[in-house]
Amino acid sequence: MIDALNTYARKVPVWVIYLIGGAYPFWLLWLGLSGGLGVDPAKAMEHALGERALQLLILGLAITPLRKLVGLNLIKFRRGIGVTAFYLVLSHLLVWLVLDVQLLDQIWADILKRPYITIGMLGFVLMIPLAITSNNWSVRRLGKQWRVLHKLTYGVSLLGGLHFVMLAKGFQWEPLLYLGSVVLLLMIRLKGIPSVRTRSRA
Amino acid sequence: GLATLAGGKAQASELEPNSWEEIISYNNFYEFGTGKGDPAQHAHRLTTSPWTVTIDGMVDRPGDYKFDEIMAAMTIEERIYRFRCVEAWSMVIPWNGFELKDLLDLAGVQESAKYVAFETLYRPEEMVGQRFGTLDWPYVEGLRLDEAMHPLTLMATGIYGKTIPNQNGAPLRLVVPWKYGFKSIKSIVKITLTDKQPPTSWNKALGREYGFYSNVNPEVDHPRWSQATERRIGGGLFAKRIPTLMFNGYEKEVASLYEGMDLRRFY
Helix, strand or coil: CHHHHHHHHHHCCCHHHHHHHHHHHHHHHHHHHCCCCCCCHHHHHHHHHHHHHHHHHHHHHHHHHHHHHHCCCCHHHHHHHHHHHHHHHHHHHHHHHHHHHCCHHHHHHHHHHCHHHHHHHHHHHHHHHHHHCCCHHHHHHHCHHHHHHCCHHHHHHHHHHHHHHHHCCCCCHHHHHHHHHHHHHHHHHHCCCCCCCCCCCC | CCECCCCHHHHCCCCCCCCHHHHHHCCCCHHHCCCCCHHHHHHHHCCCCCCEEEEEECECCCEEEEHHHHHHHCCCEEEEEEEECCCCEEEEEEEEEEEHHHHHHHHCECCCCCEEEEEECCCCCCCHHHHCCCCCCCCEEEEEHHHHCCCCCEEEEEECCEECCHHHCCCCEEECCCECHHHCCCCEEEEEEECCCCCCHHHHHCCCCCCCCCECCCCCCECCECCCEEEECCCCCCCCCEECCHHHHCHHHHHHHHCCCCCCCCC
């Protein structure tokens, strides 16, 4: 089963992720304009983009454990997933700025005054160096430092999960499940993940 | 017949009501889930007939009042009110209903009463959101007696001349147009007259963010967002935010209720 999935994954080109991810905000925009996002389209768009980005961050964190624990190799998709997550966070931020809050003076006040926005913003800022160095040249150029730098994804994912939990009203399970997934995926890294990769391929 | 409010200034004629579809598809009613579309999806399971409202506490005629008996005794009128959610979105809704004062008079409020406490139905088999601990169920709300007796304070039983849909709080709900929407408690089964300020659900859950009064006030921010402006539902993706009005535009009618009070402290 895992072998079949690996074979299948080998056949899927990476550009598929960029294509789907790249089109997604425009698909939402079209839905929003044609009434497909309900009566509060700006909020629906903002939420969909944020949630999708968080899902991609979690997927990105799951790739190494999946490879080591069950032998599923999706590593070639990881850069695409990370870059797409950044792109969706950027879109989420733009929708918030342009369609939701609208007033520039209020935006600065919000960033400084409201902790859940401060935290979301910090997560976005930390993603910038990661997005900039997500190319082969940077990987070669930075060498070991690249691996250290890209551990920032751990912090980014935690901030993203926290941002969602903090904006929920009342006690809600959904944001806690996202944050819980992030914490779980980080905790299993603490001990070092035992590798089962060397299973027979027959 | 649909009579109009005597002090008609409150329902400024330039108010363009939201569509029926908008009003019944976008709701906060956590008893049916936390998503805005959840109430429309799940509320059909709620049985609203027979329905009884228990009125007790400091009243001359406490007891269980059957919904049909209440309706027979009340005069239904139309009120077009602004509706401002604490989440900074708003609508304009043409309610049908009667003044809460008339219902309280039916029960006979005693001199000692200072507050009115309200309670929503608790029936998790029909209200699926009550199976989760989102809030401490049943939902409870409260008003000061003078707020409850104010002529703007309505018990709504309809929208656009039709029976109020379940997701909007059938068969009867409170509407206090100068307060944030969560004060307007839905599907009421109990009304208690008391001399102590009653607990309210959102205040119990997050007291720092939701006060007992919760009057619409553009100058007092919610800790997590500004209340200075709002998004009027129905304007589409590129709708401009509009300024939020003091007491949601009902300042002339209700400001005197709060004279001398520090509205930052009593938020």
